[in-house]
Amino acid sequence: MISLAQLHSQLGSDLRPAAGGAVAVRQISGVHISELDDPTPYLEGGELLLTTGIPVSGGEAKVQAYVRRLVERNIAALGLGLGAGVDEVPPALSAACASAGLELLVVPDGTPFMNVSRAYWDLVGREGQADLTASLGTQTALARAATQADALPSVVKALAQALGGWVAYLPADSGAETLWPADNHTIVEQLRRETSRLDMAVTHSASTFQIHGTDVVEYPVLVGRRTVGFLAIGAGRKLTRADRQIIMTVCVLLSLKAAQQLESDATAAALGSAVTKLFLTGHVDAGRALAPDLGIVAPTGAVRLLVVRGEIDPATVSGELESRLRAGTGWAGWTEAGGALRSCRLRHVAGGLSYYVLDAEYPDAGTPGIPGSDGGSAGSTAQPEQYDGGAGNAAVTAVLSRPMPLERVHEEAGQLAATVRALAAGQIVDAPEGALDPRAQGWVAALRGYQRADLVGTVRAYLRHRGQWEGAARELGIHRNSLRHRMGIAAELLQADPDDPDVAANLWLALRWA
Template identity: 25%
Template sequence: MPITIRRLCRNENFGLRVLAGHDQLDRPLTWAHVSELADPTPFVDGGELLLITGVSLPTTAAETNKFVRTLVAAGIAGIGFGIGLHFDEVPSRLATAARRFDIPLIEVPLRTSFIAITKAVSQAQSADDMKQLRDNYQSLRRLLQAALAVNGTRTVVRRVAELIGGWAALLDSAGHRVELSHSDAVAGVERTTPERAARPMEVSFLTSENEDVISHPLLTPRGKLMGYLVAGCPGAVGSLNQGMVTAAASLLTLMTGRTRDAQLTMNHLRTVAMHQLFEGQNTLARNISGELWGGFPVEPFQVFHVTGTPGLLDSVAESLLDGLGHDLAFGVTDGAMTVVVSATDSERILGRVKEVDVTVGVSDALWWEDLSRARRQAARAAAEAGSRDRRSMRFAELSESGLSAFLDQDRSTAFAAAQLRPLLDAKGGNDLYLTLAMWLAHNGVGDATAAALSIHRHTLRSRLARIESLLRVDLQSPTERAELWLGYRLLGDAPTAPTQRTT
């Protein structure tokens, strides 16, 4: 830590005594300067401890006040007065002036030489500089180690926030947030937006709300803007370690530039594989899934439709590859990312995707023969989420707010209960009701329904035949299937006959 007058006074070997300016003893010292000039200010830079013996000290109180005022204006951190040579004690007029202008005045005994004080300040500064050098070296090592992590970009952003004792954010070239170390970063990023808009290719620095904030552009050697590293540090003005932010910005520039070609190639391969998947050619996608995604999703699955800027979609891709498991596939097509995930792991993966500032639509849980339908469901849900200014929406929510929202709930629920009551009144009614619901949910696909119910397909066919007999319906009729599905959506998993209202 920087040497201060307080630290000097704690050295018992010096025998220093504070006579004035007790509340200013923690100001860092830049040097200890000996001068007996009547006006030493042309030879100081500010922050020095001025050591004098009073040879040129003014003889009147007014002139002494002027002398001390001049020292304060020049930025002197304190006055050390050596006694025992020209004065046996510190003149009262000097002590009075020091108290008036609130500058530390230190009595230096004859046994303590000025050179000893100067050496102490110099040695303390050297030790402080060496410590800062070691700390910076260790910090740079930690930054480099962060860059080697699986998700190096995210780790570097969080590491630089830790090292500066504040927050950090990585933005794309359009200024959209890609990575945030803390939620506090959002407000800081917004405060720097006007400065970035005015000078997008320059480093900007501002202080507001007791916080230093720096916005550093990431530029290629040819001057192409790839993004920004924005960092802030609350506390005293000037406390932000700008050098560390600059080093992190340089590191992120190298990481982004060197990996961009590889990322573009992998993204292209993932897009091709996803096109093959949508066309029903699963073999190619499965064969290279290990290299592209680390694995492949299993049925039943859900589809995410993710929209956002290219930089945000890149961040989503990094998240999907960063230890989230291997039962997924994704690729960017038509400016949006399509993600296919195993239904058993979809909630966890959705939570990670939503950490990025993107919009997500989620399909129902379906099977491979319904992949195109799942993709359409997810895209429709994402469009609806965008129109409602929501971060995410499930297709099931659209169904719930669809035609059924315009029906008289009491009358339609009573009709549905009466229509499906024969199932529950029959022996094994609950199993029959659940079988009908699962068969409708799987669009009448027998194998998928049997697997979901964990029953044999022959058992399923027997149950469906009994359902047709009890309800007197034809399950191959689209109209009757639609009515039954709407009835199930109105009643839920445990239908009961509604209480009749009296008029």
């Protein structure tokens, strides 16, 4: 903003203090001319008010009331033009201004008020040009920083140096923050609390609050309508219009970088899903051949298959889910720093389930090597953990297989899918040892081999209705005696009693898998 001292320096004797001496270094928001007794309804505060003296051509009480109104409106200064209304400064006006602390200036006879206004706007133009030049230089530096390999730290550092304060970028997925100065970690938790309290991820609006007595302004970084992060600035001073323009430029740069990363992640996920689907459908050789061409490293040793029920975003809940897997399945290979789900390329989503093919020897943080190296047991039968999926996510249910060759993933996938569907919401467990009776696949093959009736559908309906003849027959659209006849044939083929609970459970899971 322009100060009275700058305006006086620009105009010289055309704008001088009424009492002599130096002009106060006081900021003014504009120059306004009025001859009204009460011009305050048309003023915002901070202006230099110019008058020819008509409002003060009265008694002392009128002059004092006039000055009091100007002070209450926070007028920066009063300029009295001589020659039109008055030829000299009225003593009552000098006294009232001195008593109220209002700066009183004089515009000498023959100097048009237009000269004062023109001088003010000339100064505004110069200041704006200087700000623009500095802003363009800063924005050029920021754009250059955004093209570097370590774009995020470079942009944050450049912005902090431009504003002369600190800057922090907090990913919306609770990932690692980026700070400058880099050791300014004491503010991170408070920033996260304020971000959550203000619900900025939902409101998509900038907010201002205080940390350690310093004003902090925080902006959401958006890709479309999705909040991907938050940019917080503690400048330690009032931000100028040019500062805010620079900050918005940084938000746009971060948004563009995030959009590029999301697009890259989506492409990588699609490629990984294609390879994973080959493994899940038994085309292991094809998957191994395709993986290197897509930049994917196929497992060479034993793997574990994780099947998750419920919508999850690996980028936002993987850390919490890994923690629950470590507690709920006893697989010590899951570590806080591991990030196995976040970095997993072999992930496929189908039928409301997410399948992860994971290296069974994923190293823990203590001793690289096999799971259980920190004292845990990969074969433990830990109690199921309840997992709420993180804030805003539906309950996530998961089952984790035993270590197995990649070639067995196809055989185990259906069984694990049936198991996770049967679990209560929020349970996370190890796949039980020997989950199916070894005869189960033979039972399904025998039922499929019978050509005169659909025994697979018949047995499935019978088991679904828990041996209730009427309900099963109604579902199949046949008479219950026909159902009894078919179930008799099925029992002969199975060489087992479908009403036996163990047989029924294993046969049901095998049919669900089939």
